Amino acid sequence: xxxxxxxVTEKVCSVSELPTSEFYRYKPCLDKIIKMNLGEDEMSxxxxxxxxxxxxxxxxxxxxxxxRTVLVMQKNRLPNGFKADGSDSPEFGQRLTRAQGNCAExxxxxxxxxxxxxxxxxxxxxxxxxxxxxxxxxxxxxxxLLSTSVLAVQIRFAFFVVQVVISGxxxxxxxxxxx
Numbered sequence: 001x002x003x004x005x006x007x008v009t010e011k012v013c014s015v016s017e018l019p020t021s022e023f024y025r026y027k028p029c030l031d032k033i034i035k036m037n038l039g040e041d042e043m044s045x046x047x048x049x050x051x052x053x054x055x056x057x058x059x060x061x062x063x064x065x066x067x068r069t070v071l072v073m074q075k076n077r078l079p080n081g082f083k084a085d086g087s088d089s090p091e092f093g094q095r096l097t098r099a100q101g102n103c104a105e106x107x108x109x110x111x112x113x114x115x116x117x118x119x120x121x122x123x124x125x126x127x128x129x130x131x132x133x134x135x136x137x138x139x140x141x142x143x144x145l146l147s148t149s150v151l152a153v154q155i156r157f158a159f160f161v162v163q164v165v166i167s168g169x170x171x172x173x174x175x176x177x178x179x
Contacts, residue, residue: 046123049130050114053137057107060100060141067093092145099144102160103137110137110163113170125173129166136162 064086071077071093082088086097110133117126140159143152 044123045127045130049134052134057103099141109167133166
């Protein structure tokens with residue numbers, strides 16, 4: 001049988017750990033290999049923050065869809081009458097569209113560094129600040145949805161800077177790990 005050959009599986013699992021059931025025969029060993037390859041036994045703060053970031057972006061996107069659907073159903077707009085940037089929408093629609101756009105634009109560096117950390121088993125670098133980065137993203141978006149006053153724009157910018165600084169710090173730490 002293949003599990004009796006010398007392999008990664010043999011290094012991780014002993015033969016006595018294999019259940020007798022045909023269907024579940026290799027599951028414990030495979031679970032250990034997967035955990036070993038991921039370098040983690042449970043969801044890290046980085047994984048949860050990344051999941052939260054993606055979920056928030058999707059929530060904003062769905063909200064845009066619902067908002068535009070309501071405008072179409074009320075016969076205020078044609079389904080093909082919306083500009084992609086939301087500039088032709090009422091004020092809240094513009095803010096909502098830009099808040100979602102900001103999430104997508106920022107994902108390149110925030111999500112990218114978190115994904116890099118996970119791919120290189122470096123989540124120990126990103127875990128301590130992962131929730132702070134997610135909180136900064138959420139606050140920036142919520143403030144964007146609430147107002148475009150000068151004070152609101154300054155607050156949004158401050159939370160954007162927090163994300164840039166955290167992401168830059170992480171990137172430097174990950175790069176130095178492999179230097």
